[in-house]
Amino acid sequence: MIPTARTLLISCPDRRGIVAAVSQCVLEAGGNIIRSDQHTTDPIGGIFFMRLEFLYMDAPADDSDFTRRFAPVAERFAMDWRLVRTGEPxxxxxxxxxxxxxxxxxxxxxxxxxxxxxxxxxxxxxxxxxxxxxxxxxxxxxxxxxxxxxxxxxxxxxxxxxxxxxxxxxxxxxxxxxxxxxxxxxxxxxxxxxxxxxxxxxxxxxxxxxxxxxxxxxxxxxxxxxxxxxxxxxxxxxxxxxxxxxxxxxxxxxxxxxxxxxxxxxxxxxxxxxxxxxxxxxxxx
Amino acid sequence: MIPTARTLLISCPDRRGIVAAVSQCVLEAGGNIIRSDQHTTDPIGGIFFMRLEFLYMDAPADDSDFTRRFAPVAERFAMDWRLVRTGEPxxxxxxxxxxxxxxxxxxxxxxxxxxxxxxxxxxxxxxxxxxxxxxxxxxxxxxxxxxxxxxxxxxxxxxxxxxxxxxxxxxxxxxxxxxxxxxxxxxxxxxxxxxxxxxxxxxxxxxxxxxxxxxxxxxxxxxxxxxxxxxxxxxxxxxxxxxxxxxxxxxxxxxxxxxxxxxxxxxxxxxxxxxxxxxxxxxxx
Amino acid sequence: MIPTARTLLISCPDRRGIVAAVSQCVLEAGGNIIRSDQHTTDPIGGIFFMRLEFLYMDAPADDSDFTRRFAPVAERFAMDWRLVRTGEPxxxxxxxxxxxxxxxxxxxxxxxxxxxxxxxxxxxxxxxxxxxxxxxxxxxxxxxxxxxxxxxxxxxxxxxxxxxxxxxxxxxxxxxxxxxxxxxxxxxxxxxxxxxxxxxxxxxxxxxxxxxxxxxxxxxxxxxxxxxxxxxxxxxxxxxxxxxxxxxxxxxxxxxxxxxxxxxxxxxxxxxxxxxxxxxxxxxx
Amino acid sequence: MIPTARTLLISCPDRRGIVAAVSQCVLEAGGNIIRSDQHTTDPIGGIFFMRLEFLYMDAPADDSDFTRRFAPVAERFAMDWRLVRTGEPxxxxxxxxxxxxxxxxxxxxxxxxxxxxxxxxxxxxxxxxxxxxxxxxxxxxxxxxxxxxxxxxxxxxxxxxxxxxxxxxxxxxxxxxxxxxxxxxxxxxxxxxxxxxxxxxxxxxxxxxxxxxxxxxxxxxxxxxxxxxxxxxxxxxxxxxxxxxxxxxxxxxxxxxxxxxxxxxxxxxxxxxxxxxxxxxxxxx
Known part of the structure; x- marks a missing residue:
């Protein structure tokens, strides 16, 4: 099976634990992070931006499963976020x-x-x-x-x-x-x-x-x-x-x-x- | 209290779950990630590199506590790693x-x-x-x-x-x-x-x-x-x-x-x- | 009458008097120099290169007249030279x-x-x-x-x-x-x-x-x-x-x-x- | 004898014959042009700029002789000009x-x-x-x-x-x-x-x-x-x-x-x- 790639884009107020929560969620959804970039305008009180590419490794891509898992994380950190199919025109x-x-x-x-x-x-x-x-x-x-x-x-x-x-x-x-x-x-x-x-x-x-x-x-x-x-x-x-x-x-x-x-x-x-x-x-x- | 910064450098064989494990460990050790960069030479079978800057936010820096927490993660993923005081000459x-x-x-x-x-x-x-x-x-x-x-x-x-x-x-x-x-x-x-x-x-x-x-x-x-x-x-x-x-x-x-x-x-x-x-x-x- | 442009390219052993002789010749042939570049690999014993753009200002272009005038100069300084119609494809x-x-x-x-x-x-x-x-x-x-x-x-x-x-x-x-x-x-x-x-x-x-x-x-x-x-x-x-x-x-x-x-x-x-x-x-x- | 270098700077209304007159004058004053750059803002009615480096080759530098020879050229073309000792601090x-x-x-x-x-x-x-x-x-x-x-x-x-x-x-x-x-x-x-x-x-x-x-x-x-x-x-x-x-x-x-x-x-x-x-x-x- 060819792995399917997704790009996850996030912005939210910066606070502790974002990367851990996001990466844990990706892991549990069956994803392997192949690239990750992040930026904060200020570690204290700034805005946090993240772009993450991952592959669904073992199973067919199931974005609704991912979304279900990710929704509470997004809510907890007040995220703006998007999941897109990597490479889709x-x-x-x-x-x-x-x-x-x-x-x-x-x-x-x-x-x-x-x-x-x-x-x-x-x-x-x-x-x-x-x-x-x-x-x-x-x-x-x-x-x-x-x-x-x-x-x-x-x-x-x-x-x-x-x-x-x-x-x-x-x-x-x-x-x-x-x-x-x-x-x-x-x-x-x-x-x-x-x-x-x-x-x-x-x-x-x-x-x-x-x-x-x-x-x-x-x-x-x-x-x-x-x-x-x-x-x-x-x-x-x-x-x-x-x-x-x-x-x-x-x-x-x-x-x-x-x-x-x-x-x-x-x-x-x-x-x-x-x-x-x-x-x-x-x-x- | 002024937060104390650390830089964590990691390289290991790439596999799933590294980012989640590392970021969870930093979180539990009281750290807030302020910058993170990673690179993989190949998501399947390649080498994974990571550089992470974090701040000890609430408590005095305790690197031995961090090391104790991090050691099993490092072992699990067969990591080469170093923790350095950010900015130390x-x-x-x-x-x-x-x-x-x-x-x-x-x-x-x-x-x-x-x-x-x-x-x-x-x-x-x-x-x-x-x-x-x-x-x-x-x-x-x-x-x-x-x-x-x-x-x-x-x-x-x-x-x-x-x-x-x-x-x-x-x-x-x-x-x-x-x-x-x-x-x-x-x-x-x-x-x-x-x-x-x-x-x-x-x-x-x-x-x-x-x-x-x-x-x-x-x-x-x-x-x-x-x-x-x-x-x-x-x-x-x-x-x-x-x-x-x-x-x-x-x-x-x-x-x-x-x-x-x-x-x-x-x-x-x-x-x-x-x-x-x-x-x-x-x-x- | 629209002036007609020519480009003159010269290389020869460097010695004194080249620029004076060339520019005098262009002047006498009715040309106005609009751009001139030169380079010498060594002022003593080197090779001299010149590229010169000029316009025939008053009269129709007469390259054979120019060539007749320029030939003795070229010979005197042992020049390799070419006259080309500027802009000709x-x-x-x-x-x-x-x-x-x-x-x-x-x-x-x-x-x-x-x-x-x-x-x-x-x-x-x-x-x-x-x-x-x-x-x-x-x-x-x-x-x-x-x-x-x-x-x-x-x-x-x-x-x-x-x-x-x-x-x-x-x-x-x-x-x-x-x-x-x-x-x-x-x-x-x-x-x-x-x-x-x-x-x-x-x-x-x-x-x-x-x-x-x-x-x-x-x-x-x-x-x-x-x-x-x-x-x-x-x-x-x-x-x-x-x-x-x-x-x-x-x-x-x-x-x-x-x-x-x-x-x-x-x-x-x-x-x-x-x-x-x-x-x-x-x-x- | 080591040749003495001079830099000649000229600006004047552009018209035909400037290069010929200047280079002839340098030649007669015993100079060998080793570098020359020129620029015209417009070949018809523009301003002409020239920078010329030359060496006095055979005889000791005699700037007053050069100036005497150059003055009528400068006047004829309404030049602003300067002669400086190349490399002088x-x-x-x-x-x-x-x-x-x-x-x-x-x-x-x-x-x-x-x-x-x-x-x-x-x-x-x-x-x-x-x-x-x-x-x-x-x-x-x-x-x-x-x-x-x-x-x-x-x-x-x-x-x-x-x-x-x-x-x-x-x-x-x-x-x-x-x-x-x-x-x-x-x-x-x-x-x-x-x-x-x-x-x-x-x-x-x-x-x-x-x-x-x-x-x-x-x-x-x-x-x-x-x-x-x-x-x-x-x-x-x-x-x-x-x-x-x-x-x-x-x-x-x-x-x-x-x-x-x-x-x-x-x-x-x-x-x-x-x-x-x-x-x-x-x-x-």
Missing amino acids: KRMALFVSRLGHCFVDVLWRWHSGELPVKIPLVVSNHPDLEPVAAQYGLPYHYLPIDKTNHLEREAQILDLLEGEADFVVLARYMRVLSPSFVERYSGRIINIHHSFLPAFVGASPYERACERGVKVIGATAHYVTEELDAGPIIEQDVVRVNHRDQVADLKLKGRDIERVVLARAVKWHVEDRVLIYGNRTVVFI | KRMALFVSRLGHCFVDVLWRWHSGELPVKIPLVVSNHPDLEPVAAQYGLPYHYLPIDKTNHLEREAQILDLLEGEADFVVLARYMRVLSPSFVERYSGRIINIHHSFLPAFVGASPYERACERGVKVIGATAHYVTEELDAGPIIEQDVVRVNHRDQVADLKLKGRDIERVVLARAVKWHVEDRVLIYGNRTVVFI | KRMALFVSRLGHCFVDVLWRWHSGELPVKIPLVVSNHPDLEPVAAQYGLPYHYLPIDKTNHLEREAQILDLLEGEADFVVLARYMRVLSPSFVERYSGRIINIHHSFLPAFVGASPYERACERGVKVIGATAHYVTEELDAGPIIEQDVVRVNHRDQVADLKLKGRDIERVVLARAVKWHVEDRVLIYGNRTVVFI | KRMALFVSRLGHCFVDVLWRWHSGELPVKIPLVVSNHPDLEPVAAQYGLPYHYLPIDKTNHLEREAQILDLLEGEADFVVLARYMRVLSPSFVERYSGRIINIHHSFLPAFVGASPYERACERGVKVIGATAHYVTEELDAGPIIEQDVVRVNHRDQVADLKLKGRDIERVVLARAVKWHVEDRVLIYGNRTVVFI
């Missing part, structure tokens, strides 16, 4: 505009098996990238947006997503989402911003980086919140630039960083490695 | 030759409180760096070594270390230690090699890097084993170079990498974050 | 095997206008990547190679390249080329090797990196010479790994490095930024 | 407060010959680092500053610097200089700021980085201008952090970046590699 809706580098990169990683996701649909406010979606046989919903139809369009998009998508990736999608949309997919919308936030929040970061004469440029993948480019950061990286680099060069160099930063963030999200607390993330990698 | 013997950049850097970090070590003595085969040791009031043993007196000198050095040093740092010490010396301090001698091993094992790595025309150079901190520059790697890092860099430039750029790589390795060693298995390391950072 | 033959990540990446960069190349043909010893080539309408020559037909196949490939390709990119092509093939395209075959050379020359570098327990892995783009993985290095980069990374993880992390390192090397090659001397390169970026 | 005033890591690092680099500077004096608003200055026999001027005596103190400091210092390095000096002070040493005051500017301008950048949950932290060396942390950036670098890093950890990790970023900026400044234009720098490395 999540359904990712891709939002794009005109620039295709992040889109193509995500698609390629998905197609080559690097990202355990399903892609039920692509949404765009421009028709440009439809041929790319078509290459992979993906439905491409071209929904042009302007000031007059913004909320109506979002309602249409929400309809499309309903029951189809677990999370949303903004792969250089250049429209700001409304607060109600963000609220609906809270903690489940990943954006790639083309600067090392909090520098250059908002529009035209490469132009402003060039003007400021910075010697590094960066990219930031973050969860979208109501405030623009201010949500919890999942991943960042940078690349060196110099006085020779014009805006066009920054864009070119930036592309490679945007792609890998977004790819890492998406991978960690679908592997349930990212936990949000307040405006920060714990990333168990 | 280790005694570090520094070996140097002529080049002072790593030496000065380690001294400064020690002096500024960044490295929790004591430095009982400095050993050198050259007199050059004695003034630096003197600035900090450190005993400097100048023991010139040549082919005729090599083993005799090592015997003298071993006498100096006996009961005085917990581990040895070769801060650009340019003599190869004999197998018996290495054996005596197995897993407790850290060397900084000025290349990204396994490239450029042995003498003159910068000269050879320049000849080969590489575009990055690096530094490697590793535990010393009998085979030259082949021991378990603790840390590595690199820096970009280009066609303009002559050997002298590589040495200059390399210095900065050597210093930080060595400093990280020493810090992780004294904080008991590094576990050796075969010729590799697990580094819990 | 070079014809790149792509060689691939089974792994598609570098192939797809190069294609995407070409397609998006990032790489000024034409791709007359793709050669492979496996059929796997034919669909990818087909997506872009590129001829894909599937030529399976074994020990018995190696030289015959190479002869076929040389026929395909003749008059069609300016240079060859081995995008994870897993066959060693014969010395005569290498000789035929000397300084014009770029390979991407999946390690930071000179570490892990030859087969299975990720497996060997994992065994050695390194803390960084890398990729190296180099010109192919007769000796395996020993040719002039164009570009290298690395990424951090840790004890958790199995061989499969190294391969995944390595992919992203391989792609960008190869892309940079190809870009610099087609922009005539790379000059070879002995077994090293001068890269004017 | 500049006089650096060090300003420090309480934190010693940058101070110690700069001192060590100076002492080991890595930085071609003289250090006529150290200025501080705290007495803490006097012993470090004393180790190296450097005059340490302890001048406590508060709101009431700010301008008076600056006047004292300006007196100390007058005729003694060519430039000022703020090695974690935690007082804002007045506009008139900045004006007096315009383009000659280097500050190290402990963030990747323009993120976290002003006080407590590590605290704010921690709050924002960034995944990289950085350091920026820049010339001081009237506006706080807004002057021309010379160098920046970053280091990865994660959710485990508290403010204290960020400070520790940041130290290593601050030190190398400041050291590079100071080195490039004293080697006359940095040219300022508007609020940016051209750095010829």
Whole structure:
């Protein structure tokens, strides 16, 4: 019998005995812990986070049995928790505009098996990238947006997503989402911003980086919140630039960083490695 | 009462129930786990490594009580284990030759409180760096070594270390230690090699890097084993170079990498974050 | 009139007066220098390298006039030199095997206008990547190679390249080329090797990196010479790994490095930024 | 006779013939160009920057002869220019407060010959680092500053610097200089700021980085201008952090970046590699 893997995610007020209670419970449910990460914001009065991968070793996976055993532990420690099937693909809706580098990169990683996701649909406010979606046989919903139809369009998009998508990736999608949309997919919308936030929040970061004469440029993948480019950061990286680099060069160099930063963030999200607390993330990698 | 911290280090054959047993034992001994890291080389039949920091919360630390409770667990799982007082300084013997950049850097970090070590003595085969040791009031043993007196000198050095040093740092010490010396301090001698091993094992790595025309150079901190520059790697890092860099430039750029790589390795060693298995390391950072 | 750009590449024994003579000649030919890079291996008795971009400002480009003026300068200083039309696409033959990540990446960069190349043909010893080539309408020559037909196949490939390709990119092509093939395209075959050379020359570098327990892995783009993985290095980069990374993880992390390192090397090659001397390169970026 | 080296720095409106005129002039003055870098902000109507190292080969250095020859060229092209003796130490005033890591690092680099500077004096608003200055026999001027005596103190400091210092390095000096002070040493005051500017301008950048949950932290060396942390950036670098890093950890990790970023900026400044234009720098490395 091939062992079946599960990932258990926990957050709760930190106090003594959590690890013992959780690990005992996993043991009794027939599980063998193969990886465990934990973090506490403060051992006295802080929040405790745990991510645990285990295998059901001897018997078929029985998540209802596990849940029955785990419920009292969870209650005792006032836990937020989730049990997920390790490696099970999540359904990712891709939002794009005109620039295709992040889109193509995500698609390629998905197609080559690097990202355990399903892609039920692509949404765009421009028709440009439809041929790319078509290459992979993906439905491409071209929904042009302007000031007059913004909320109506979002309602249409929400309809499309309903029951189809677990999370949303903004792969250089250049429209700001409304607060109600963000609220609906809270903690489940990943954006790639083309600067090392909090520098250059908002529009035209490469132009402003060039003007400021910075010697590094960066990219930031973050969860979208109501405030623009201010949500919890999942991943960042940078690349060196110099006085020779014009805006066009920054864009070119930036592309490679945007792609890998977004790819890492998406991978960690679908592997349930990212936990949000307040405006920060714990990333168990 | 200020809680007292302990670090528990474990390695054993991986099997089910280790985490539950260990965490239960810590709980019963009055400990609150504040950090825990684990790694398995293979969930089925592999080796399990664990590093756990806990606080004695309510009562004075009683390590003999802990040990009494833990002994049967350790026996049951055939564990190698150690309990250490978190943050307690280790005694570090520094070996140097002529080049002072790593030496000065380690001294400064020690002096500024960044490295929790004591430095009982400095050993050198050259007199050059004695003034630096003197600035900090450190005993400097100048023991010139040549082919005729090599083993005799090592015997003298071993006498100096006996009961005085917990581990040895070769801060650009340019003599190869004999197998018996290495054996005596197995897993407790850290060397900084000025290349990204396994490239450029042995003498003159910068000269050879320049000849080969590489575009990055690096530094490697590793535990010393009998085979030259082949021991378990603790840390590595690199820096970009280009066609303009002559050997002298590589040495200059390399210095900065050597210093930080060595400093990280020493810090992780004294904080008991590094576990050796075969010729590799697990580094819990 | 839009100014026409030219790139002038020079190497010669270093002596006084080269820059003055060259820049005077460009001036008299109606050129305005917009970028100039130079390097000398040694101001006394070394080799001098220069790369110069200029614009014909006032009159139509007249390269034969330039050549007539420049010939005596070149002779006087015993120069190797070339004048190329800046930005003119070079014809790149792509060689691939089974792994598609570098192939797809190069294609995407070409397609998006990032790489000024034409791709007359793709050669492979496996059929796997034919669909990818087909997506872009590129001829894909599937030529399976074994020990018995190696030289015959190479002869076929040389026929395909003749008059069609300016240079060859081995995008994870897993066959060693014969010395005569290498000789035929000397300084014009770029390979991407999946390690930071000179570490892990030859087969299975990720497996060997994992065994050695390194803390960084890398990729190296180099010109192919007769000796395996020993040719002039164009570009290298690395990424951090840790004890958790199995061989499969190294391969995944390595992919992203391989792609960008190869892309940079190809870009610099087609922009005539790379000059070879002995077994090293001068890269004017 | 050992050749004598000179560095020539030029900026002027870009137009045709500059390189030819300059290199011809160097040739006639008996110079052999050993390194030349140039940059234009725009080939049509932009600003042209040049840095040129040459050796007087045959005869003793005669800068007045060079100047006589060069003056008409400079006038013709409306050049700002400077001729400096390559490698001649500049006089650096060090300003420090309480934190010693940058101070110690700069001192060590100076002492080991890595930085071609003289250090006529150290200025501080705290007495803490006097012993470090004393180790190296450097005059340490302890001048406590508060709101009431700010301008008076600056006047004292300006007196100390007058005729003694060519430039000022703020090695974690935690007082804002007045506009008139900045004006007096315009383009000659280097500050190290402990963030990747323009993120976290002003006080407590590590605290704010921690709050924002960034995944990289950085350091920026820049010339001081009237506006706080807004002057021309010379160098920046970053280091990865994660959710485990508290403010204290960020400070520790940041130290290593601050030190190398400041050291590079100071080195490039004293080697006359940095040219300022508007609020940016051209750095010829």
